Amino acid sequence: MASSAVSSQRAGIACIENPIASGDVVSSYTTWVVIPAYNEDGSLREVVSPLAASRYRVVVVDDGSQFPVQRLLKGLNVSICRHVVNLGQGAALQTGIRYALSQGARYIVTFDADGQHDPEDIPKLLDRLVHGGCDVALGSRFLAGGAAVDIPLLRKIVLHVALFIFRMTSGLKLTDVHNGLRAFSAEAASKLRITQNGMAHASQILSQIERNRFRYGEVPVRIVYTDYSLAKGQRVSNAFNILWEILTGGIWR
Amino acid sequence: MTLIQIILLSLFAFLALYLIYFRSRLRDRLIAVLFFLIAVAAVLFPDATTVIAQSVGVGRGTDLLVYLSIVAGIFAVLLLYGKISRCERLQTELVRELALRDASIPPRE
16 A cells, blocks of 8 residues: 555656656546535535545535535635536436546546545545456445444434345345445446436446446445534434435336 | 226236337327317217226226226326426436536636
8 A cells, every 4th residue: 555655646746747647547637526515515615625635636516505615615626517406416426427527537436515424435445446346336334344423323224224125126235225435437437327316316326337237346434424414404204215215216227 | 807807907008018118299199189089979978988888897987987087197197207207307407518518627726
């Protein structure tokens, strides 16, 4: 890991001058992090700042937020795509992926704007793509080494029920079927067609992984359920909604 | 199995297959016209509905019309649902196109 860090530093400097000439496979200039965001003014800048300052390129997809995202992210090294009306997280992801691909992304990471995801997990996902022979790396909070910090009990139950049902209807071997932290190779991302604008996109992505026969792998990641992320529209009924979306999302196979 | 059961089940199967495989704007309209003609005929010849109803195992003409109306209603709802889905997809494409065109790039260091 140390040697690759050094070589990526050297490659990183070369990248800024000449992106094509980079010798490091995980070129710092061509990994894009897609962050869909809808009314996340409480957490957006804190989440985006470290990523914007990192070696990854960042695109924030403003899904019709009711405040000026561009002003909130002023000065940060991010691209912003804005949906003029709110379409849903699935649509925002697809827009972000389209944008990243148009900018020459080699790898694409999906990352939530509410502060539940940990940027330190991104290199682990990418490593799975680069050295693990996968087209898709999926984050899992239930894998050994992963964590679901302060997860509400009801949420945990719902996720496990969803997992159980998913296992019966799908051939994928997974431990977490509703995790927004994922990484794709550009080839895999370009084959995605996310038509489910709402939360059912998560199931749709999984079924497309199965249908396209992408080589997939799960990586333990850390999900932190902060008061902010829970308070923001997360009521008891939301657990039901997640389950509903996951179940009915299975229709779109 | 009474005749009406066979008829209704066949209608459901036909509609399901139609919606999945054989849709076309012309055929949709033909089906709509067909339902319309049946409705008009039922109003003009109410006694005929009773005769037809009894020949397929339904007590009253009115009951037969109710069954057919349910089938027509389901068909209409499914067509509308399809139309709404198509509208949403178009809307998504438009909003996405705007988002991609007006994407803001990061400020120069």
